[in-house]
Amino acid sequence: MILLFISTPELMIVGLVVILVFGSDKLPEIARGIGKAMKTVRNATDDIKNEIAKSADEHGFNKDVKEITKKIEEVKDQIEDSGSIKRKF
Template sequence: MIHHVLFISTPELFLVGLVVLLVFGSDKLPEIARGLGKAIKTVRNATDDIKHEITKTATDDFSSKEVEHFKKQIEEVKDKIEETGSIKRKL
């Protein structure tokens, strides 16, 4: 899964693993993997906390009436932009 995120193909992933194994040796590899796992977990937890805070703040700050009002304004602006797009094509 991580190789899809980093746009690394499977052979490249194996090559990186081989280089890491050669550089650090097999005795340090579990320690490095454990450290990477902890770092990834910490980043995920921090990301989840940030998402939770943003969601909580957004729901606390805006009522549904305000959200509907903003959505209506956005739709009006989108309609105006689409109208100008057809005028531009005609010119």
């Protein structure tokens, strides 16, 4: 398992150091705190994403993106319809 460029043996060493420093009785408390912090960060990022999406909808950016995407697809189709281009020497 590679997590943020940290291998499994390195994670095991970090876990051992945490156990030695904080003690095994504090680990559930620490894990609970980390879990709450991760949930808070996840909720904050979701709120930011929703605000950005809402703002984009209000200003019509999504419509512009859809139009541009449609035009790009049309150009792709035209290129594919033209067939392969081969040089003749």
